[in-house]
Amino acid sequence: MGISMPAAGEAIRDLVKGLQGRKIAVLGHMRPDGDCVGSQIALCRMLLAAGVDALCVNRDRVPPNLTPYVEGVTFLTNEEYTADGREAITVDCADASRVGTELLGKFPGGVLANIDHHASNPDYAKINIVVREAAATCHILADAALSQGLTCDAITAKCLHLGILTDTGRFCYSSATSGVFEIIAELVRRGANPAEANFRVFEQESRGKLELTRRFLNSIRFHEDGKICSGELTPADYVTTGTTKEDKEGLVEFPRSVEGVEIAVLMEEGKDGVRGSLRGRDPKLRLDLLAGKLNGGGHVLAAGFNMLGYKLEADREKILAVVAAHYREYSAR
Ligand SMILES: [Mn+2]
Structure with missing residues (x-):
């Protein structure tokens, strides 16, 4: 082929x-x-x-x-x-x-x-x-x-x-x-x-996209001594800014672009659970396998997951704990 x-x-x-x-x-x-x-x-x-x-x-x-x-x-x-x-x-x-x-x-x-x-x-x-x-x-x-x-x-x-x-x-x-x-x-x-x-x-982004970006950046947190960086979006973020899912395009690049960050995580609460995007820069960290542990899949450097039934407020730490454990295991190899 x-x-x-x-x-x-x-x-x-x-x-x-x-x-x-x-x-x-x-x-x-x-x-x-x-x-x-x-x-x-x-x-x-x-x-x-x-x-x-x-x-x-x-x-x-x-x-x-x-x-x-x-x-x-x-x-x-x-x-x-x-x-x-x-x-x-x-x-x-x-x-x-x-x-x-x-x-x-x-x-x-x-x-x-x-x-x-x-x-x-x-x-x-x-x-x-x-x-x-x-x-x-x-x-x-x-x-x-x-x-x-x-x-x-x-x-x-x-x-x-x-x-x-x-x-x-x-x-x-x-x-x-x-x-x-x-x-x-x-x-x-x-x-x-x-x-x-x-x-x-x-260079034709809507004002809503800029507002959505502002809200996403406000949610940014660092974990594992700065090796992991996560940010979140909620349904309210889209409603308040008049944006759609299309407007989240590119947001995960902000945490990924920070010096020292090895895994960037964008978590998003939807109707049926928490969806997420994972981005990395070192193939050795195998984000495809990390996504697999979170009911997802994808590529070595870019993957996605979908934790059905999860809520951000109640379950974000569970997701981040899986990411952190995976990082510790694979970065040591
Ligand atoms: Mn193409």
């Missing part, structure tokens, strides 16, 4: 050329992020330029800060889209279920093509173009467009830049290779605008 970037470029070229006269829906994953929205629009624009009848559909609406990228394509929510005999191509979906059950049900023939970069992708479509070492789905599409001469005008270049920008953590993760920067250079030549993208994507 998985193919090389050059092979993906040829496969995407053949796919686009072979779809003339057909009707395509470009689907992305629920709660779409920059890479999802960017790759849906960019691929749709490449298809339209090749004479394919294409549009974009997502279960959820495009987040407000990304709507300026929707140009020259029809972008519908599941509610707005009525099945009309289109064939589905998914982008940035690690599994077909990420599309959402109801929307996926509008394509009884299954998924025609799957373009993605997630390591866990099980090749669920008829045509699978999965490049595991790619920094973003937009990275795969950009490489294909630039190497195979597919349409990459200024609007498309902005969309492709968006996905690489967001999936590489603003070019900070190890996925931001020299090859990625070479592609970015060409996208900028074609009209991508880093300053405009930074403003659109990262």
Whole structure:
């Protein structure tokens, strides 16, 4: 499973050329992020330029800060889209279920093509173009467009830049290779605008988000001599600040970024219990295994848990005791 970037470029070229006269829906994953929205629009624009009848559909609406990228394509929510005999191509979906059950049900023939970069992708479509070492789905599409001469005008270049920008953590993760920067250079030549993208994507936060951040920071506590840092959010925090769960995005980075902190914890009281996010910087601490002790799971450096029936006030110390014991055990190894 998985193919090389050059092979993906040829496969995407053949796919686009072979779809003339057909009707395509470009689907992305629920709660779409920059890479999802960017790759849906960019691929749709490449298809339209090749004479394919294409549009974009997502279960959820495009987040407000990304709507300026929707140009020259029809972008519908599941509610707005009525099945009309289109064939589905998914982008940035690690599994077909990420599309959402109801929307996926509008394509009884299954998924025609799957373009993605997630390591866990099980090749669920008829045509699978999965490049595991790619920094973003937009990275795969950009490489294909630039190497195979597919349409990459200024609007498309902005969309492709968006996905690489967001999936590489603003070019900070190890996925931001020299090859990625070479592609970015060409996208900028074609009209991508880093300053405009930074403003659109990262500098449009609501006042409510700032208020939510203030409340979260006020809850910060240090444990185990500063090696563990925790913070909390309650339902009242969202109500008071007029924010939603989407607005907690990035908050766990505050405790994680402090000198000396090895495990950052964000705990959140919901309807059914206490959910949490764990972030670390040393793979040896195995946060995936820590999350497993708290009814959760995830990756070595980023994991999540869900303690059903727990309340923050009554049970926070129990959760923190599990985190502390795990830290002591694994840091000693
Ligand atoms: Mn992605």
